[in-house]
Amino acid sequence: VAFEVAFVFYNSFLPDLVSEEKIGRLSGYGWGIGYIGGLVAMVLALVGFVRPETPWFGITTEDGFNIRATNLLVAAWFLLFSLPMLLFVKEKAGTARAGPPGVRAAIADLQRTFKAIGQYREVVKFLVARLVYNDGLVTIFAFGAIYAAGTFGMAMDEVVVFGIVLNVAAGLGALAFGFVDDRIGGRKTILVTLVALVAATLLAVVAPTKAWIWVAGVLVGIFVGPNQSASRSLMGRFVPESHKSEFFGFFAFSGKITSFLGPLLLGIVTASYGQRLGIATLLGFFIVGGLLLLTVNEQAGIEAAKGPDVISGTGSADRKE
Numbered sequence: 001v002a003f004e005v006a007f008v009f010y011n012s013f014l015p016d017l018v019s020e021e022k023i024g025r026l027s028g029y030g031w032g033i034g035y036i037g038g039l040v041a042m043v044l045a046l047v048g049f050v051r052p053e054t055p056w057f058g059i060t061t062e063d064g065f066n067i068r069a070t071n072l073l074v075a076a077w078f079l080l081f082s083l084p085m086l087l088f089v090k091e092k093a094g095t096a097r098a099g100p101p102g103v104r105a106a107i108a109d110l111q112r113t114f115k116a117i118g119q120y121r122e123v124v125k126f127l128v129a130r131l132v133y134n135d136g137l138v139t140i141f142a143f144g145a146i147y148a149a150g151t152f153g154m155a156m157d158e159v160v161v162f163g164i165v166l167n168v169a170a171g172l173g174a175l176a177f178g179f180v181d182d183r184i185g186g187r188k189t190i191l192v193t194l195v196a197l198v199a200a201t202l203l204a205v206v207a208p209t210k211a212w213i214w215v216a217g218v219l220v221g222i223f224v225g226p227n228q229s230a231s232r233s234l235m236g237r238f239v240p241e242s243h244k245s246e247f248f249g250f251f252a253f254s255g256k257i258t259s260f261l262g263p264l265l266l267g268i269v270t271a272s273y274g275q276r277l278g279i280a281t282l283l284g285f286f287i288v289g290g291l292l293l294l295t296v297n298e299q300a301g302i303e304a305a306k307g308p309d310v311i312s313g314t315g316s317a318d319r320k321e
Contacts, residue, residue, distance in 0.1 A: 008252050012244035013089065014236040020302070021182060024189070027233035028178020031225055035171030039164060041077050045070040122301030123238045123247065126187075127254040129296065130231055133194060133289025134255045136282045137224060139262030143279070144217065151275045152210045162217060169221025177226030178233075186234030187298040193227035194290040198283055205280045238301040 018026045048056040055066040181189045200219035207213045239247040270278030
């Protein structure tokens with residue numbers, strides 16, 4: 001809960017930190033470095049706590065305490081790498097809105113937002129599209145390694161290496177595609193990644209050997225990072241100035257509310273027809289999500305965000321570049 005709530009506010013900083021013309025690359029930097037940082041933390045956990053007979057700091061292996069102690073590493077990691085933002089990133093003057101604080105005021109704000117959400121149609125269409133294609137991503141993260149192990153006989157050590165390679169590819173992809181995002185727009189970037197994910201999934205379904213599943217996995221990694229990054233940057237272009245946190249709350253909600261559907265469908269099909277057809281269910285999420293995304297007009301969404309604040313009724317909310 002703390003992680004998800006924190007990322008609502010973390011993501012809502014994005015439009016304040018950089019101009020609209022560079023929002024794609026900043027989102028890409030953040031997502032790419034996040035993948036790399038996560039991998040470094042995992043390597044430290046494996047080398048310092050999980051694998052050695054004598055873990056760091058004299059931690060005992062009795063009752064698996066060395067495994068549980070990795071939580072201490074994660075706690076320290078969050079603390080250390082949150083300090084730059086907490087100490088040096090300043091909120092823009094006038095970010096906080098006037099009015100009484102508290103739960104009642106927040107609920108009233110949310111009610112006003114729901115009533116006026118029709119004025120931000122492109123946001124609604126985008127969130128519905130993301131709700132669908134993100135289910136495919138959630139399922140890849142949950143079952144990609146299981147598929148590689150079950151269908152192609154990968155040993156646990158090889159599965160770990162497979163996961164590391166995919167995460168490195170995702171980080172590099174997010175870093176590289178940030179510039180593509182700024183050049184062609186977030187919507188087109190997401191569509192490119194969805195087409196590539198469809199191709200990678202098809203390759204994984206028909207892969208005849210383990211070598212081909214490696215190719216499919218790397219392709220998934222290269223395009224899954226940019227998909228996540230471009231989704232965030234597109235939302236950053238669509239949010240009205242005075243309601244960034246609310247809209248990024250909807251963004252987080254759209255990424256979670258139906259996330260059980262992908263694994264559920266994969267499980268049902270796998271139980272009846274095997275893992276290959278089970279993993280093929282991902283195609284539906286990527287294709288349907290892409291078709292829904294085609295209905296989104298990115299320029300109209302940007303103009304609506306810069307127009308009058310129809311939620312609060314307070315006139316123009318032009319974003320400062």
